Amino acid sequence: MSYLKMAQRNLWRNKRRTVITVSSIFFATLFAVVMRSFQLGSYSLMIRNSIEQYYGFIRIQHSGYTQDPVLENTFESNRELLDKIQNISNVKAVTPRLETFSLASSGNISKGVLVLGIDPETETRFSNPENFLIRFKLTPKVIESLSRDSFLYPLLEVISKHRDAVFADKFELREIFADDPISHSKLRKILELSEVEGRFLSSNDRGVVLSSRLARFLKLEVGDSVILMGQGYQGASAVGVYPIVGIVKIPNPELDNRVVYMPLNLAQEFTNVLNRISYFAINLNNTSDNQLRITADSIKAIVTESYLDVKTWQELNRVLVQQIESDNQSGNAFLFLLYLVVFFGILGTVIMMVHERIHEFGVLISLGMQKHKLIFSLFLELVLMALMGIGFGFLVGIPIIQYYSFYPIRLSGDLANMMTEMGFEPLLPMAPVSGFVWGQGIVTLIMVMIASLYPIRKIIKLQVVSALKR
C-alpha cells in the first residue's frame, strides 16, 4: 500500500467534505485564471493598440523632444542608422516619422489633429495602417438602397442600427449579423452596395489618409480635401490643402479621433523641415521587459550622436504604464482576497481532518510510524485534493481562455460607447495560456503548503497517550 494510495482512500473517507473543498479550489482556480487572462489580455490590447500601432516599443529621438515635442527638436534622418537598427535581431520593424500638430478644417468645422508624416514602405512593416483602410460604409444612402431591395429588406433593422458604421473588411461587417447569420449571397450584395473607394499612401503621394472618427467629425470622405494649418519649422507657417485618398479605422479610439497620415516627404514640405524627422519608431519581435532592455542597450551602442536619446515605451508613456500598474495592483488585491477566502476554506478542512483523525494518528505512531511519514502521508492528501481542484479548474478554464483569446468579446451598446470615450477599443480580449495560468496553480499549492503547517505542528506535538484516549 503506497502512501499515495492511502492518501487517495483517506480523501474519500468523507466524500462530501472532499467534494466541497475540491469545488472551492476549482472555482477559485477557474475564476483566477479567467480573471487574470482578461486583465493581461486587456493590457496587451492596450499595448498593441497604442504601442505597437503608434508609439513603438523603442524610439530614437532628439534629447529635447520628450519635454518639448516641437519641430525644432527634430533631427536629420539617417538611412544608415535605420539600416543598422533594422539588422538587430530582435528588431521587427523600424520607421521614421515626423509629427506635428495642426488645425484641420472642412467648411466651418475645425479640429486639432496629429499630422503623422510616414514612410509608407517602412510604416507598412511597422504598423501596417493599410490594414485598417475602410472598405465598406453603411451610409444612409446605402441603407435606403437596401430598404428598396426585397431580398435584403428583412435585414434592415440590424443594418439601420449601424448607420454610418465603417468596416475595414467583410469579416468585420459580417459580425453585425453574428446573432442571426446571413447567407453569402446577401452578404455579397451588402458588400457591393456599401463598398467605398480609398487606398493607402505611396511615397510620392500628394494626398493624405484620415482616421475614421476624424473624417466623420469633419464630414469628409475619400475624394474631398482637407485644409491643414499649423506652425512650421522655425516659426514658418504651415498651410496646405490636401486631397483625401483614404480613410483608416485605427483600433485605438484616441488616435482614430485625430490622426492625419501624410507621406514623409510631403509632411517635411508642409512643415518646412527638409529631411528632418521627429523620431525613429521601433517595434520588436520579443517584447518582454528583459528583451526590451537588451534591445534598447544594443541600439544605444549604435546611436553615437550625443543629441539623440534611445527611449523605451515605458519611459515615454508613463500614463499607460501607471494605468496598467494600478489596474494590475487592484486585480492582484482582488485575487488575494479570493485566495484568502479559499485558504480559510482549505484550512477549515485541514483542521476538521486533523481533529477527526487525531486518535488514528496516535495509533499509527504507537504502532511505529515515524511522525515525518505521517506528515508526508497527510500532506499528500492535501496536495492530491489541491491538484484535483486545480486540474479541474485548468480543464474548464484553459479552453475558455484559448477560445476568447482568439475570438475576443466585442462589446456593444452603452458599454462600448463608454469604453470608446475613455479611449479604449470596446473589446474584452483574453491573454492566451502562458505562465500566469500555471502561476495560479502554484499559488493554490502554496496555500495548501501553508495550511499543512497546522497538521505538521499538531503531529510534531502529538502526545501518543492523550491521542489514544480521544
Added chain:
Amino acid sequence: MAIIEVVSLDKIYNDSAVEVTALKNINLSISSGEFTAIVGPSGSGKTTLLNLIGGLDYPTSGKIRVGDVWLNELKGFRLIDFRLHNIGFVFQSYNLIPVLTALENVELIMQLQGVSAKERRKRATELLHRVGLGDRCDSRPSKLSGGQQQRVAVARALASKPKYILADEPTANLDGKSTETLLNVMEELNRDEGVTFIFSTHDQRVINRARRVVLLEDGYINSDTFN
C-alpha cells in the same frame, strides 16, 4: 533472562490541579513466553503500566529495560523505531485503519519496517490464516465483526515479529464467543510459537486463562501469582 525488567517505577500525573499517583514503586520482571494478565479495578494503573512498558509514556521515576535497552532513555524517533521493531499492540477498540483492508492493515507494520512487498504480502496472508481470517483478507474493518477486527489486530501485532505483545483490555468490547475465539488464538500463538502476551484486563475469562496474574491496586502491586 527477563525480557522486561521494571525497576522502582513511579508515575505521577500532575496535569490538573491535583497530583495523581498512578503507579508507585513498581518492580516487575517478565520473561519470554509468558502469558500474563495485569488485573485490578478501574483506576488501579493497569493501562498506565502497559503504556510505560509499551514505550508510549515516560515514567516519573524508575527504569524499564527491554532486552538490553533502557526504554526510559529512548526519545523521539528512536523510541518510535524501537516500538516498531520490538513491541506489538492490541487495543481495546481494535484501532484498525479504516481505509485499509485486513491484509493491508497487517502489511502496514511490515511496510514501515521496510520489508519487501512480496514478503510482507506472504507473511500477512499467513498471519490472517493463523488467526482464522484467511477468507477475509480483502475486507475493510467496517465489514468485520468486533471479534474479527480484534483478531486482525492480533495478526497486525504479530506482523513485526515483536519481542512481546501488549493487549489493553482486548476482550472488553467482545461477546462471549468472540472472546473465546480470540483467547484460543492468542493461547495457541503463545504455546506453539512462544509469543509473549501481556494483558490488562478485568475480564474473568481472560484471568482464568492467564498463567501469571499481577494484581494492581491503587498503583501498587498487590499480588503476583503464577498459575
